[in-house]
Amino acid sequence: MFKTNNSSSSTKEAKAEAIIICLDSGEWMENTKSPMFMEQVSAMQYYCQKKFKHNPRTIVG
Secondary structure, rough: OOOOOOOOOHHHHHHOOOOOOOOOHHHHHOOOOOOOOHHHHHHHHHHHHHHHOOOOEEEEO
């Protein structure tokens, strides 16, 4: 089970995270007229924006 900490977490600085993101850029993705690659890019951008807003020290590669 998880323990909950009743102390105020707003005074503590969030720990930095390291995140690795992989996108499918294979030949099929490039040669089809499907918008799936750009949808992956949009999802990655949205995810990163939320992570950076939560903790600017987060590293994405």
